[in-house]
Amino acid sequence: GEDVEQSLFLSVREGDSSVINCTYTDSSSTYLYWYKQEPGAGLQLLTYIFSNMDMKQDQRLTVLLNKKDKHLSLRIADTQTGDSAIYFCAERTGGFKTIFGAGTRLFVKA
Amino acid sequence: NAGVTQTPKFRVLKTGQSMTLLCAQDMNHEYMYWYRQDPGMGLRLIHYSVGEGTTAKGEVPDGYNVSRLKKQNFLLGLESAAPSQTSVYFCASSYLERGDGYTFGSGTRLTVV
Numbered sequence: 001g002e003d004v005e006q007s008l009f010l011s012v013r014e015g016d017s018s019v020i021n022c023t024y025t026d027s028s029s030t031y032l033y034w035y036k037q038e039p040g041a042g043l044q045l046l047t048y049i050f051s052n053m054d055m056k057q058d059q060r061l062t063v064l065l066n067k068k069d070k071h072l073s074l075r076i077a078d079t080q081t082g083d084s085a086i087y088f089c090a091e092r093t094g095g096f097k098t099i100f101g102a103g104t105r106l107f108v109k110a
Numbered sequence: 111n112a113g114v115t116q117t118p119k120f121r122v123l124k125t126g127q128s129m130t131l132l133c134a135q136d137m138n139h140e141y142m143y144w145y146r147q148d149p150g151m152g153l154r155l156i157h158y159s160v161g162e163g164t165t166a167k168g169e170v171p172d173g174y175n176v177s178r179l180k181k182q183n184f185l186l187g188l189e190s191a192a193p194s195q196t197s198v199y200f201c202a203s204s205y206l207e208r209g210d211g212y213t214f215g216s217g218t219r220l221t222v223v
Contacts, residue, residue, distance in 0.1 A: 008150070031209040042114075042200055042214035043153075050209065088152065092209060100145075102152035 004101035006089050011107040018076040020104045022089030025070060031092040032065060034074045037103070038085045046074075046087075076106075084108045112136050116201050116215035123191040123222045131186040131218050133201030139213070140206040142184040143168075144176060146197040147217075153200065159184055160206075191222045 006022040024032070030051050035043040049056045049063045049072075056063045062075040076083055086103040093099060114135045123129055133142065140161055145153040155168030157176040165176045173195060175187045184203075188195060198219050202212040 004152075031211075033211050035211075035214075040216075042216045043202075043212070044214070045211040048209065048211055090211075097155070097158070098212065100153040102150060 004089055004091055004099050006087075006101040006104045008102065009105050009107070011109065012079050014079060014081055014108055014110050016079055018074075018079045018083065018106055018108075020074045020076075020087050020089075020106065022072040022074075022101055023070055024072065024089070024091045024099075026091060026093050026099070027067075027070065029091040029093060032063075032072050033088075033090040033092070033098070034061075034063065034072075035088040035090060035100075036085045037088065043088060079106075079108050081108045081110055114201055114203055114213050114215040116199075116218050118218060119216070120219050121221070123188070123220065125191060125193060125222060127191050129188050129191065129220075131188075131199055131201075131220075133184045133186070133203075133215060135182055135184075135201075135203040135213070137203060137213065138181070139203035140181075141204045142178065143202045143204075143212070144174070144184065144186045145200045145202065146170065147200060148197050156186065156199075188220075191220075193222045196220060196222045 003025045012018045033048040034046045060077045064073045088103045089101040143158040144156040159165045159178040162181045201215040204212045
């Protein structure tokens with residue numbers, strides 16, 4: 001069945017780059033997403049990539065998509081303490097439904 | 111823009127009580143969704159709606175009912191609350207065809223004792 005997997009924790013130092021990885025199973029995915037959830041809040045869409053793209057850059061964020069390996073990554077350059085949050089990978093399957101991973105909790109050490 | 115508004119933000123129920131969670135969106139989105147978030151399990155889809163007057167079951171629908179009488183509102187009901195329904199509930203909405211993701215509400219934290 002459809003599944004999205006990501007590691008649960010990542011710890012980085014302030015100023016370093018963070019790379020959060022995700023794998024998915026549905027080869028018919030049309031869009032892939034990264035959402036950010038801060039404590040006590042809902043998910044907020046950070047960025048997304050269409051499945052026929054390899055890379056998308058948006059300021060400090062870089063998304064890489066390896067469709068052959070069904071691997072998605074989010075790189076945050078110059079990570080700040082304000083980037084501490086849970087990051088969810090998600091894939092939109094052939095219809096309109098979106099499957100979410102369990103989330104990666106990013107800790108940024110000052 | 112308010113986006114997606116959920117009420118209430120917090121609620122404590124006794125086992126067997128019923129309640130309704132309200133979700134309202136002002137973006138004219140066709141699709142609306144109810145998810146629950148539990149530690150280590152990510153988001154699980156409870157029910158969804160593809161338009162006014164239509165609803166469908168998601169991954170974990172048992173114990174919940176929904177209604178979408180107006181396009182902007184999506185209600186989630188718990189008929190007889192159980193401790194297993196203790197969770198954070200999120201409502202989300204999206205456009206029909208566009209791929210630009212979901213807009214989420216800020217969540218309702220429900221505790222069933």
